[in-house]
Every structure is written in structure tokens, then in C-alpha cells.
Amino acid sequence: MLVNQVAKQFGNFVGKGLPWGVIFEVFALSIPFIVAMTLPMAVLVAVLYTFSHLAADNEVTAMKASGISVGRILAPVLGGATLIGVIALLWNDQVLPRSNHTLRTLLVDIQRKKPTFQLKEQVINEVVAGQFFLRATRIDPATNALTDVTIYDLEDPDRRRIIMADSGRMAYTSGGTDLYLTLRDGEVHEIKRTEPEHFNRTFYSTNRIKVAGVSNTFEPTKNDEYRGDREMTICAMQEVVARARQDLERVRTEALTATSADLRRTAKLAQPPPSGWSRRAPRRPRRRPPAVDDPRTASPTSRIPRRCRRPTASGSGRRASGRRFTTSRSRRSWRSRPRA
DSSP states (O other): OHHHHHHHHHHHHTTTTOOHHHHHHHHHTTHHHHHHHHHHHHHHHHHHHHHHHHHHTTHHHHHHHTTOOHHHHHHHHHHHHHHHHHHHHHIIIIIHHHHHHHHHHHHHHHHHHOHHHHOOTTSOEEEETTTEEEEEEEEETTTTEEEEEEEEEOOSTTEEEEEEEEEEEEEEOTTSSOEEEEEEEEEEEEEESSOTTOEEEEEEEEEEEEETTOOOSOOOOSOOOOOOGGGOOHHHHHHHHHHHHHHHHHHHHHHHHHHHHHHHHHHTOOOOOOTTOOOOOOOOOOOOOOOOOOTTTSOTGGGSOGGGOOOOSSTTSOOTTSOEEEEOSSOEEEEOOOOO
8 A cells, every 4th residue: 555655646746846855754644544544454364364274274173172262262362452452543543643634734835835736627726816816627747738728817906817728838937936837829808997898809829927926945834723534633523523512502592592583573572681681670768767856755765776675575665574674865774573
């Protein structure tokens, strides 16, 4: 599998100005995936091969005749299977996602170095963000040759150009920052926004176009936070699922609230109060006892502070214990009264 991978991808990297260390890193990062695919098959083939030879050479019969049980024969196999299972779990959960993430980031960096890597056939490719788009029916990565080319030039906001050509070729400047397109046997359609009634159509046999600002240097990405499903561990996928469930509950609550509000609005019912709002009854004013205007007309008990009053059994001033008290402005005296 590794040789097959090298044979398929080696021609796309060699001769493109890439460092040899980067090419070696691409193939080295493919090894974890190959190990994850071949390890179960290798264990299966090894177990079948071993037991088939033991059975063919009558080794199993000899061991059973010597008093070795089947459980003792299978114990090493089960122990090895457990060990291989733990190693495969850790490999697929920790090593493989990290290698896949690093490999994808490296391939994206290589695509940024050579636009021919990321140009796809029969697809509108964005060469310069928001300004220059290219579509070709056939693309030869080895010779940078293009067939049936269509270019959408949106660099000038007041003018729109569509350039079509039967064939073409791409080339870079010595610094690798600019891209030159040599187009043959085509035509240019041009229209201005200020004059939409005028349409210009120009035929040409050879047309050279310069696209500035196309970098041709290899710049590796240091921090890439995006991870696909094959680049996450079990814990990372569980976190994604938990966030998705929270978003689902929030969207469901908002949908129910909006539907209820629409139904109330249609039925011309009162809208429910907003969340967090509670209706409280108005507080009643506390009743205060009437003020004593004349101390002489007020009862003796009313002139005693509330905290100093003692409960009585009746209005005559008798307590349950048989004592009564008298008060004055300056002092309080207790007198015992014989019981009746």
C-alpha cells in the first residue's frame, strides 16, 4: 500500500520546486493510515496461518495428548488479541487523527504554492479572491497546458470581462509571485456598467494576461484549528456532539416560542409576558393605629411601648397568674393582689 501511494503521488510533487523534506513528510504521514488498515488483516492472516499449520502437522492432537487443555492453547492467542486491540484503539484514537490533520494541512500548503495543484477541470477556480476566476476543460499539471479556457475578470468594478480561448499555457515569473497566461484563438466580451447598452466583442489569435499577487513560495501553516471527522479523537467528537445537542435544544425552544407567538397573534390573544417577568399584586398600605392626641383620654396601656407590654387574660388588667400591673410615665410598679 505504501509503494502504491508513492507511485501515484510521486509525479505530482517531484519537479515542482518542493523541498525533499516536504515530499518525504507527505509519504511518512501516510504510514499511520496504512498501519490502521493493515493491522487487523495482518492479525487475521497470522492467526489463520498458525492454527492451520498446527492442525496440519497434528500439533494440536499432540498437545491434547500431552494433557494441555484447549484453554491453555488459546490463552496466548487471547492475550495477544487483547494487546493488539488496545494498541489498535490507541493508534486509531490518538496517532491517526493527528497524522491525518497534519497531512491535510501540508497538502493545502502545497496547493497554495502551485495553483496548478488546486485547479480542477470543469470547475470555476478562484485564482485571485473575488477578482480572477478560471475554468478549463482539460488541465495538464506536468506542462501547465490548458484547453477550452474561460476567464472571468472582475478586477475593475466598472467593467466586466469574459475571456475565452481555445487553448493556453501558464507560466510564472522568476520570483514566483506573478502568473502569466498565454491564450490562443479566442475572444473577449466586455461590458461597462455605466453603459449597459454597449457591448464590445474582440477576437484575437494570441493574448497574454498577467495576474499579479500569485504567490509561488511554500509557506507551511502553523496553527490550523479546523478538524474534520477523521481528524478528531473520541473526546473531541463527543464535545462536538454535545455542542450540537445544545444548539438543537436552543433552536427547538426558539421555534416553539415563535410558533406560539404567531398562533396567539393570529387568534388575537394577549401575548405572554417575557421570560423572567412575574406579575405581583400591589402592596397594600399598612394600617397604623390612630394617634393619641390627648394623653389624659388615652388608656394607660396605650401609653406603654409595645415591647414593654405584657399579655393579660382579660381587659381588666388581670394576668393568668393573678397579678396585675400599673404604669406611669416615669416608672412601673408591680403589686400583688390576693386571688378572689
